[in-house]
Amino acid sequence: MTDVAELVRRNTDFAAEQFATGPGLTINPTGNMMIVGCVDPRVDPSHILGLHRGEAAVIRNVGGRITPATLRTMKMLGKVGQAHQDGKADGPWNLVILHHTECGMLDLAPFEDLLAEYFEVAPHALTAKHVSDPHGSVRVDTDIIRQEVHAPDFLVSGLVYDVATGTVEIVVPPTAVPVA
Template sequence: MTDVDELVRRNADFVAEEFPTGLSLSINPTGNMMVVGCVDPRVDPSYILGLKRGEAAVIRNVGGRITPATLRTMKMLRKVGQANPDGKADRPWNLVILHHTDCGMTDLAPFDDLLAEYFEVSTAELAAKSVSDPYGSVRVDVDIIHGEIRRPDFLVSGLVYDVSSGTVEVVVPPTAVPKA
């Protein structure tokens, strides 16, 4: 069992051996990137995508899904970025949506009421969410972003991570969000 004392010890090791200097200079991701991924402990987006600290903002939720709550979080983070313009890179913003195989979300498929509440939709609309198919669900979520965010400097990608092999497949290549 990992307890708080162990976490504090690990943090001391981190500070002594790995803490990067200069990271506190900007709250904005140095890679102009945000990754939305699942809370599954096997699928840490920073680790499996080789992201360095400060390179991307990472949002994790059940299934790595684009829900109304995720969209609200993204809007809040954009405001934080606007309030802190220093360190912003002048290049397109990249949103990576990362779903994965063997996701626990598929175990929730029989619970229509719970899923409808999570997605803030009616139970009749759940089939369109492609809950049990990571390839379909990542396409659904990319489409949601294309419908919600209208910025020409915004690229959206959809990836699926295979928990058996460790590989990532590009399902939706980086695509510019259509203009309003």
């Protein structure tokens, strides 16, 4: 078991290594990127996508799904980013939705009331969420972003990570969202 004392020891090593020359990071991701992924410990977006510290903002929730709560979080983060325009990198903003195989969301499929509450939909609408299919669910979630987010220079992508092979498949290539 990893305990808090071990975490503090690891942090001491991290701080000595990462902050030896000063933090140098801004609140806006240096890669103009946000990733929405699952809380599954096998699927840490920073590790499996080779991200550097500060390169992307990462939101993790059950299934890596775009829910009303996720949209509210993204809206709040957008306001924080706007308050710090001086630290924003040039170029388009990239939202990557990362789902994966063997997701625990499959185990939740029988609990329709719980899932309906999570997605803030009626139970009969769950079929359209493709809870048991990561390829279908990442398409659904990229469609939600295209419907709900209207910003210039904003791209959305959908990836599926295979936990058995460690590889990522592009299901939805980077696509511009319509500007309202």
